[in-house]
Amino acid sequence: MIPISEHPFGAGGLCAKKLRLESNGLQAILVRDPSAPLCAYQTWLRVGSRHERAGKTGIAHLFEHLMFNQTETLAPGEFDRRLETVGAETNAATWVDWTYYRDNLPREQLDLVMSLEADRLAHLVVHDPQVESEREVVMNERRFRVDDDVEGFLAEQLFRLAYTSHPYHWPTIGWMEDIRAITTDDARAFYRTYYAPNNATLVLVGDFDERLAADRIEAHYGAIPPSVIPVEAQVHEPPQEGERRGEWKKAVASDRLLIGWRGCGLGDEDHAAIEVAIELLAGGQSSRLHRRLVIESEVASTVNGAAPEFRDPGLCELTVALQRGRRAAEAERMIAQEIERLAERAVDEAELAKAQNRLEARHWHGLRPMDGKAEALGHWETTAGDYSRLFSVAERVRAVQPEEVRRVFERYLAPSLRTVVCATPARRRS
Amino acid sequence: MIGPAGSLVLGEENHDLPLARVTVTLRTGATSDPEGQEGLAAFASELCRRGAAGRGREALDAAFEGLGASFDVVVDHDAITFDVEGLSRNLDQAVALLADVLLRPDFPVAEADVLRRESHAALDELRDDDASLARRFHARHLFPAHPYGRPRSGTDASIDRLTAEGARRFFERAFAGGDLLFGFAGDLAPDRFQALLARHFGALRSGGAVHEVPPDPLFPSGLRLQIVDKPERTQSQILLGHPAPRWSDPDYLPLLVAAHAFGGTFTARLMTEIRVKRGLSYGASARMGLGRGAKAITVTVFPSLAQTPETLALVLDLWRAWVQDGVSDDEVAFAKTNLASAFGFQIATPEDRLDLAASVAVCGLPGDYRERFVPAVLAVEPAEVRAAMARRLHEKDLAITIVSTAKKLRPLLRKLSFDALEVTPHDTF
Numbered sequence: 001m002i003p004i005s006e007h008p009f010g011a012g013g014l015c016a017k018k019l020r021l022e023s024n025g026l027q028a029i030l031v032r033d034p035s036a037p038l039c040a041y042q043t044w045l046r047v048g049s050r051h052e053r054a055g056k057t058g059i060a061h062l063f064e065h066l067m068f069n070q071t072e073t074l075a076p077g078e079f080d081r082r083l084e085t086v087g088a089e090t091n092a093a094t095w096v097d098w099t100y101y102r103d104n105l106p107r108e109q110l111d112l113v114m115s116l117e118a119d120r121l122a123h124l125v126v127h128d129p130q131v132e133s134e135r136e137v138v139m140n141e142r143r144f145r146v147d148d149d150v151e152g153f154l155a156e157q158l159f160r161l162a163y164t165s166h167p168y169h170w171p172t173i174g175w176m177e178d179i180r181a182i183t184t185d186d187a188r189a190f191y192r193t194y195y196a197p198n199n200a201t202l203v204l205v206g207d208f209d210e211r212l213a214a215d216r217i218e219a220h221y222g223a224i225p226p227s228v229i230p231v232e233a234q235v236h237e238p239p240q241e242g243e244r245r246g247e248w249k250k251a252v253a254s255d256r257l258l259i260g261w262r263g264c265g266l267g268d269e270d271h272a273a274i275e276v277a278i279e280l281l282a283g284g285q286s287s288r289l290h291r292r293l294v295i296e297s298e299v300a301s302t303v304n305g306a307a308p309e310f311r312d313p314g315l316c317e318l319t320v321a322l323q324r325g326r327r328a329a330e331a332e333r334m335i336a337q338e339i340e341r342l343a344e345r346a347v348d349e350a351e352l353a354k355a356q357n358r359l360e361a362r363h364w365h366g367l368r369p370m371d372g373k374a375e376a377l378g379h380w381e382t383t384a385g386d387y388s389r390l391f392s393v394a395e396r397v398r399a400v401q402p403e404e405v406r407r408v409f410e411r412y413l414a415p416s417l418r419t420v421v422c423a424t425p426a427r428r429r430s
Numbered sequence: 431m432i433g434p435a436g437s438l439v440l441g442e443e444n445h446d447l448p449l450a451r452v453t454v455t456l457r458t459g460a461t462s463d464p465e466g467q468e469g470l471a472a473f474a475s476e477l478c479r480r481g482a483a484g485r486g487r488e489a490l491d492a493a494f495e496g497l498g499a500s501f502d503v504v505v506d507h508d509a510i511t512f513d514v515e516g517l518s519r520n521l522d523q524a525v526a527l528l529a530d531v532l533l534r535p536d537f538p539v540a541e542a543d544v545l546r547r548e549s550h551a552a553l554d555e556l557r558d559d560d561a562s563l564a565r566r567f568h569a570r571h572l573f574p575a576h577p578y579g580r581p582r583s584g585t586d587a588s589i590d591r592l593t594a595e596g597a598r599r600f601f602e603r604a605f606a607g608g609d610l611l612f613g614f615a616g617d618l619a620p621d622r623f624q625a626l627l628a629r630h631f632g633a634l635r636s637g638g639a640v641h642e643v644p645p646d647p648l649f650p651s652g653l654r655l656q657i658v659d660k661p662e663r664t665q666s667q668i669l670l671g672h673p674a675p676r677w678s679d680p681d682y683l684p685l686l687v688a689a690h691a692f693g694g695t696f697t698a699r700l701m702t703e704i705r706v707k708r709g710l711s712y713g714a715s716a717r718m719g720l721g722r723g724a725k726a727i728t729v730t731v732f733p734s735l736a737q738t739p740e741t742l743a744l745v746l747d748l749w750r751a752w753v754q755d756g757v758s759d760d761e762v763a764f765a766k767t768n769l770a771s772a773f774g775f776q777i778a779t780p781e782d783r784l785d786l787a788a789s790v791a792v793c794g795l796p797g798d799y800r801e802r803f804v805p806a807v808l809a810v811e812p813a814e815v816r817a818a819m820a821r822r823l824h825e826k827d828l829a830i831t832i833v834s835t836a837k838k839l840r841p842l843l844r845k846l847s848f849d850a851l852e853v854t855p856h857d858t859f
Binding site for chain 1: 444445446447448449487488491492494495496497498499500515516517520544547548550551552554555557558559560616617660661662663664665695696697702705706707708709710711712732733734764767768770771772773774775777778779780781782857
């Protein structure tokens with residue numbers, strides 16, 4: 001494998017090294033971490049629900065399920081059986097910009113895992129019974145995560161309203177009618193198109209010999225041919241002109257509110273300032289909105305915020321659970337007032353430093369476990385196109401200035417740019 | 431290591447990242463809540479961070495968060511853990527704040543009023559989440575009249591009875607050196623941690639070393655179904671429970687292996703039959719609880735409402751076959767190997783190792799549990815597993831809880847028979 005780059009990080013001598021297989025373009029990021037006799041092995045594919053089209057939503061996620069089934073040489077269930085026999089854990093996740101497969105394993109099982117992962121990347125077999133069985137599982141997963149879950153339901157509605165052209169409009173799990181309609185041929189075509197070494201990055205963190213690992217990756221993956229990955233059409237989401245709203249009656253005890261504003265992409269220069277802005281608003285118990293909504297007015301029982309981590313501009317989100325008998329409109333008004341204040345006057349240094357400290361601590365916390373390191377590396381490489389930006393996250397957050405934060409509130413979080421969705425009790429109790 | 435006032439000190443040093451965690455674990459939890467005052471331990475633990483050493487709630491929150499530190503309180507039935515994690519460069523100040531909260535709490539009356547209202551709101555939020563709702567009702571159904579059946583967060587009625595004075599009395603009684611475990615993990619050296627404890631926790635009261643083991647629960651016999659009625663469900667959350675022995679019982683480890691073979695992995699019986707072959711539920715698992723006292727074997731599935739009868743019937747068939755016929759030698763070998771190999775993930779990070787050490791101390795497990803677990807599991811023989819199953823498991827004794835919409839579900843369940851069936855509105859407990 002050809003060395004591409006390397007970046008040391010932390011104080012314990014850790015170093016991330018990126019390599020590439022000449023034969024097919026497969027990339028690998030290796031971090032030797034001997035803190036426990038384990039490894040985290042992840043396969044990140046540059047395909048997610050953004051690569052679907054209307055009427056075929058949910059196929060990236062359904063296909064992720066099918067990847068645990070049968071290959072030309074492994075019977076159904078054998079993949080999981082072999083891993084579980086040696087004490088390895090395996091799972092996967094699909095999101096708007098990516099799909100990744102994760103294995104946590106005792107270090108001595110690394111070669112077995114590589115062989116199994118390379119096998120299903122190249123030799124998966126998809127038949128009707130497997131598609132039918134997984135379709136049922138996914139429909140049940142959708143009921144669990146969306147239809148019977150008020151937060152999942154509101155998140156789905158928020159993105160549906162906030163995006164009109166971009167694929168972020170539809171949910172990664174897919175619309176129920178689309179999940180029902182996916183065919184075996186659709187699944188095979190999806191596999192042939194996107195599951196190829198030149199569309200993947202392996203991430204390996206743990207107690208292993210680097211040279212040997214690189215050799216074994218080459219041995220297992222080197223003969224897999226590359227594919228012609230379709231050039232993705234760049235869909236431009238038109239600017240939002242005016243607030244968008246939706247409200248639904250649900251079996252909830254009190255109002256639930258979710259507000260989203262389109263932010264920026266993960267690799268954008270404004271991203272760190274947006275993270276700080278959301279942290280100031282809703283990060284922790286001393287944040288502006290927690291104090292105002294939960295402590296001072298007791299309008300809400302919880303308030304949470306999230307900055308977007310998408311390739312294209314995703315949504316800055318605020319989630320509020322109202323206290324019984326209080327209305328979402330009260331919380332909306334207070335949120336608007338706090339944002340207006342922050343857009344008018346820059347925060348003081350102490351409040352900014354608090355948000356920066358919290359973000360830095362959270363960043364390091366995510367990097368503690370081996371699979372946390374692997375996930376962060378894979379996410380930055382696949383979403384932002386450069387894993388090394390992970391190592392300057394804390395630095396970028398710390399460099400954010402008060403005026404930048406003020407500008408973020410003014411530019412991104414204006415009332416006319418928000419999308420508001422709300423669930424109210426079908427039956428109100430006192 | 432011994433800490434202030436006879437407390438225990440546990441530590442896992444690691445300097446890879448500039449992050450450190452400090453925990454203070456009190457070996458008294460929600461099992462100590464008096465009847466009618468369910469939620470007292472949680473209420474008292476939360477209230478102590480709402481005012482301490484003359485500083486109010488907002489000042490304390492701002493002080494912790496200004497250091498980049500998170501401060502969480504976790505209350506379970508056997509223990510309460512105060513958990514501070516943050517940038518190691520600010521750790522001295524964070525530990526000083528933690529000592530203020532734990533040694534000099536003010537228990538302000540006004541904050542107690544606020545906290546009661548917040549506790550009611552938290553119950554409302556819990557009721558919006560079907561899986562949490564199912565676990566809450568199931569614990570009571572499984573362990574009626576036992577401390578493990580009491581809700582840690584209280585009930586609407588019990589919350590109204592909790593006061594600042596009650597919280598103070600609870601804390602004064604419970605918070606003493608003999609009941610405490612101090613822990614650290616991450617970018618911190620043991621001698622520096624001991625120095626911090628000596629400086630900030632020197633005033634800790636000694637005494638309080640009695641950690642009572644809860645009595646074994648009395649488990650009603652029969653197949654008892656409880657439907658927790660919630661409108662507009664498209665899916666059912668189903669939990670089935672059966673009593674398990676204490677960890678110290680010779681049958682505990684063989685049954686752990688048996689339960690793992692039944693539903694502990696993706697290729698175990700439950701997942702294979704329910705998800706892989708039939709697609710009836712996204713998840714299907716069986717887990718055996720570990721605590722200071724005896725807990726339960728719990729099976730979890732969540733099918734669509736329409737497929738609930740088919741799924742429940744299948745789970746009951748699988749349960750009966752498992753209890754009656756036991757497990758095969760191959761299943762035992764597989765479960766043992768998987769449990770032993772996967773144990774490494776429980777001790778992968780310094781934080782994981784600290785958590786395990788604290789659990790060992792709270793549950794009263796042997797001090798060398800971490801070293802003994804793998805060889806002990808590997809030594810379990812198939813005959814021991816089957817004998818333990820025969821002694822401990824009863825196919826007709828199951829507590830079943832289903833969160834679903836009763837009006838739609840009950841007609842569908844006509845073909846199944848139960849020894850007892852009750853329907854409870856979801857917002858009444």
